[in-house]
Amino acid sequence: MDTNVSDVLPNVRLEVTESTPLLSDNxxxxxxxxxxxxxxxIIACGLVQQFVSVGLGFGLSVMYPELINIFNSRRSNAALIQGLYMGLSTGGGILWAPLIQKYGPGKSVLVGSLVTCVGLLASSFAEELWTIILCTGVIAGMGMCTCYLSAFITVSWVFHKDPGVPLVCLTMGSSLGQFVIPYLYEICIEKYAWSGAFILVSGISLQCIPFGLIMYGAQEYFVTGKKASKRKSVCETSLLTDVLVWILLVNCLLVALTGNVEAWFIVDILMSRGFSRQAGSLLVSIIGAANFLGRVSGTFIKFKFTRTPTIAHWVYICPFIALAHALVISLEDYYAIMGACILQGAFFGVTNSQTPALMYEAAGHNRYPQAMSLVNLMYGFGNLLSNVLGGIIRDELGEYDLAFYISVCTALYMTFSSLVATLIIWRRRKEEETRQRWDGNYETVISF
Structure with missing residues (x-):
């Protein structure tokens, strides 16, 4: 006698285990x-956006002592130019993130590069420092922030399956910009004075336009957070209640606040010690080269240790950054200072390269655009405060030593906070694996 399973278990609903394309395949x-x-x-496009946006900002450290002399300005006022530009270009994207998601990264890059060009070009006709602060610091900074953020969003949407390594690789563009563009500033200032230099560097921002068009043409391959997940998307406000996210955001703030003190002020420091502006400009470029090597190393580390939480590497990297800060301000010989700058630039490059990946690990694909906007906001505040506070310290104390000592302390703090974040990530992974095993066992019982 044949017995039907549905007759024995009338309340159990059986489903076909194979997917039906018309019903379940999206x-x-x-x-x-x-x-x-x-x-x-797409990676090349992102590299160019980083190269231009960050390189233009670091180049302003060469312009910094020149504008102090030309306009007889306090350092805290002149530092606002670079501070506002770097703050807005890296942090202002949070204001435009909804528009970038709505109209696409390609269009946003086109508009942003044009606005940046107008701001830098207008600075060349300035007759007082505050005009340059407005045109370069505010207008150019707000324009370039769309290019900076669009690069990260585009890469995360195209490499939606596993964007960790591409996001780390993307950051190498900023170190290349820091290596190349500051010395272009030096050449332009030497030949055409500060006003001519602004005219020439304004054209650099236009290099983003053709790459923005390439990004625009790749829209058919974008997988946004809503398309990438079949589940209900997580509310963005959950980022603000996540302890792990806050630890990482504070670390990002401190990285921007103290990590670039060498790049911001080394030209002025060397000139105050009797060296030439050219010698300081060379060190800014050397820091950029070391930063590039550090970012390459960070990419390799991420590729080699895919299962290790990215933030775990900061535990042993940050002490070396603290040591480098202490050496730069303590040494007097030019080549010794160069060696300390190389040390700082290399290890600082590793941490910078890993920031997009560690935030992706903490926030996930759906929340990544908002999470990266918050990271950039922290970078923006840090870059702005770093420049301004450094200028105030120099004006009031006559030297930058206090800024470097603060940098040493923050690097040591990040060592311990990164260890805490690593432990949280390991715990969450263990809980997730336990949950998945439980769900798998439960489904096996039901299937049986």
């Missing part, structure tokens, strides 16, 4: 996976 509605050449082009 692949026809999902964007196609980008080919390798397209992904390579």
């Amino acid at each position: 692949s026809s509605n999902s964007p196609p996976d980008a080919p390798k050449w397209r992904k390579a082009a």
Whole structure:
């Protein structure tokens, strides 16, 4: 006698284990996976955005002592130019993140690069310092922030399956900009004075336009947070209640606040010790080169240790950064200072390269645009305060030593906070693995 399972267990509903394409397969509605050449082009576009946006900001450290002499200005006022530009270009993206998501990164890059060009060009006609603060610090900074943030969003949308290594690789563009563009400032100032230099560097921002067009043409491959998940998307406000996210955000704030004191002020420090502006400009570029090597190393570390939480590497990196800060301000010989700058630039480059990946690990794909906007906001506040506070310390105390001692202390603090964040991530992973095993056992019982 044949017995039907439904007759024995009338309340149990059986489902076919194989997927029915018409009912459960959403692949026809999902964007196609980008080919390798397209992904390579997207990474190249992101590298250019980072190269231009960050490079222009670090180049202002060469302009900094020149404008102090030309306008007979206090250092705290002149520092506002670089501070506002770096603060807004890295942190202002949180204001435009909804528009970038609505209209797309490509269009945002086109508009942002044009606005930046206008701001830098207008600075060349300034007759007082506050005009440059407004045009370069505010207008150019607000324009370039869309290019800076669009690079991260585009890469995360194209490499939506595993964006960790591409995001780390992306940050190498900023160190290349720090290496190349400051010395271009030096050449332009030497040949065409400060006003001519602003005219020439304004054209650098326009280099973002063709790469913005490439990003615009890749929209069919974008997988946003809503498309990437079949579950209900997590509310963005959950970022503000996540302890791990806050630990990482504070670390990012401190990185921007203290990590670039060498790059911001080394030109002025060396000139106050009797060295030339050219010698200081060379050190800014050397820091950029060391930073690039550090970012390459950070990319390799992320690729090699994929299962290790990214923030775990900060536990042993931050003490070396603290040591480098102490050496730079303590040494007197030019080549000894150069060695300390190389040490600082290399290890600082590793931490900077890993920031997008560690925030992706903490926030996930759905929340990543908002999370990266918060990271950039922390960078913005840190860059602004770093420049301004450094200028105030120099004006009031006659030297930058206090700024470097504060940097040493914050690097040591980040060592311990990174250890705490690592422990939290390991605990969450263990809890997630336990939950998945429980769900798997439960489904096995039901299937049986």
